[in-house]
Amino acid sequence: MTVGELLQHGDYGIGTVQDLDGEMVVIAGKAYQVTGSGKINQLKPEQAAPFATVHFNAPHAQTTLKDIDKSALEQHLLEKYPYRNVFFAVKIEGEFAVMHTRAVEAQKKPYPSLTTATKTQPTFDAKNVQGTLIGYYAPALFQGVAVAGYHVHFLSADHQTIGGHVLDYHLKQGQVAIQPFATLQQHFPLDDQAFLKEDFDYGDMDRSINQAEK
Amino acid sequence: MTVGELLQHGDYGIGTVQDLDGEMVVIAGKAYQVTGSGKINQLKPEQAAPFATVHFNAPHAQTTLKDIDKSALEQHLLEKYPYRNVFFAVKIEGEFAVMHTRAVEAQKKPYPSLTTATKTQPTFDAKNVQGTLIGYYAPALFQGVAVAGYHVHFLSADHQTIGGHVLDYHLKQGQVAIQPFATLQQHFPLDDQAFLKEDFDYGDMDRSINQAEK
Numbered sequence: 218m219t220v221g222e223l224l225q226h227g228d229y230g231i232g233t234v235q236d237l238d239g240e241m242v243v244i245a246g247k248a249y250q251v252t253g254s255g256k257i258n259q260l261k262p263e264q265a266a267p268f269a270t271v272h273f274n275a276p277h278a279q280t281t282l283k284d285i286d287k288s289a290l291e292q293h294l295l296e297k298y299p300y301r302n303v304f305f306a307v308k309i310e311g312e313f314a315v316m317h318t319r320a321v322e323a324q325k326k327p328y329p330s331l332t333t334a335t336k337t338q339p340t341f342d343a344k345n346v347q348g349t350l351i352g353y354y355a356p357a358l359f360q361g362v363a364v365a366g367y368h369v370h371f372l373s374a375d376h377q378t379i380g381g382h383v384l385d386y387h388l389k390q391g392q393v394a395i396q397p398f399a400t401l402q403q404h405f406p407l408d409d410q411a412f413l414k415e416d417f418d419y420g421d422m423d424r425s426i427n428q429a430e431k
Numbered sequence: 432m433t434v435g436e437l438l439q440h441g442d443y444g445i446g447t448v449q450d451l452d453g454e455m456v457v458i459a460g461k462a463y464q465v466t467g468s469g470k471i472n473q474l475k476p477e478q479a480a481p482f483a484t485v486h487f488n489a490p491h492a493q494t495t496l497k498d499i500d501k502s503a504l505e506q507h508l509l510e511k512y513p514y515r516n517v518f519f520a521v522k523i524e525g526e527f528a529v530m531h532t533r534a535v536e537a538q539k540k541p542y543p544s545l546t547t548a549t550k551t552q553p554t555f556d557a558k559n560v561q562g563t564l565i566g567y568y569a570p571a572l573f574q575g576v577a578v579a580g581y582h583v584h585f586l587s588a589d590h591q592t593i594g595g596h597v598l599d600y601h602l603k604q605g606q607v608a609i610q611p612f613a614t615l616q617q618h619f620p621l622d623d624q625a626f627l628k629e630d631f632d633y634g635d636m637d638r639s640i641n642q643a644e645k
Binding site for chain 1: 514515517570571611615627628
């Protein structure tokens with residue numbers, strides 16, 4: 218799907234870019250790419266994404282949180298709100314005392330497996346950085362069509378300092394918003410001959426996703 | 432979701448009924464219930480369904496098949512059409528030399544697990560019966576949000592002789608139609624407190640689905 222088409226389905230979200238060329242972060246209707254070298258580019262409408270998830274931002278609840286790290290914040294949200302069995306978005310706008318990310322590197326044909334492609338991924342660190350964290354929580358039932366648990370990306374407010382798939386952070390202070398979904402729409406590439414013909418190793422997919430995305 | 436609301440999303444499909452009270456078969460915009468006693472009722476718009484899948488019938492391809500049983504027909508469709516990696520509907524209208532079905536029996540609160548509820552299910556047999564078979568094929572990736580592989584229901588043309596979840600059949604002659612989907616929409620009961628609070632045993636879900644639905 219092209220980025221232009223993707224943005225018709227939502228103004229916030231996450232994904233990856235054609236050839237697994239970096240992490241995608243969609244913020245306020247614009248899609249950004251964080252490459253394996255750490256460079257941040259705004260994606261053009263005609264560029265393509267093999268996998269992405271977006272939604273129209275309309276938070277159900279907002280709260281201000283201070284001095285908390287990733288695992289504690291994620292646990293707090295599951296305890297405070299009754300949404301552990303549904304798909305929901307999480308968005309944090311604020312200042313992070315520590316931000317630790319990674320970004321996948323572009324792959325060439327013949328494409329390796331997800332596990333091989335993501336075995337070594339460059340990581341990035343920043344301190345006292347302002348920015349937006351966006352992503353999703355999916356119940357375990359969704360492993361496969363999504364990544365079970367939390368999966369969040371980050372982009373610094375200056376669109377230069379740091380971005381990517383979030384490994385860890387310490388939030389100094391931020392506005393935390395969550396948005397549960399009553400409907401999940403999945404789109405498949407029915408016209409993509411390579412996708413239709415691929416002999417997927419479904420038996421190994423659960424393990425591959427967990428290895429690649431943790 | 433009520434049956435009335437469900438039918439706004441499609442005119443053909445399958446599902447179950449409130450309290451797991453039988454198999455649902457949706458044909459030409461009407462929803463039917465096949466109970467554990469084998470009785471066939473048309474469902475009222477205000478009756479509810481805990482799980483169902485429907486689509487608007489618009490076949491992509493149709494073919495006439497003769498003298499073939501369930502496993503051979505299902506394999507044939509996967510070989511003839513390039514849709515093994517996508518979600519598609521299968522519909523057969525014709526005469527079945529043999530039809531073998533089952534139907535789940537209504538459960539009472541406190542509800543048992545799916546495995547316990549479906550451990551013993553009444554089965555039904557008919558010979559030389561006209562009717563409609565409707566259901567779906569889902570790739571293994573969808574196990575959990577759907578049942579991986581084929582999952583089909585049947586209703587005899589007279590709405591009396593036989594219906595239910597199809598275990599096996601021998602098709603004498605029928606029109607076989609398939610319809611792949613580019614989009615899958617899932618709806619969740621965000622307002623259902625019991626669903627939100629339930630402590631699902633996700634680890635056991637895959638095994639439970641396979642035991643219950645085979």
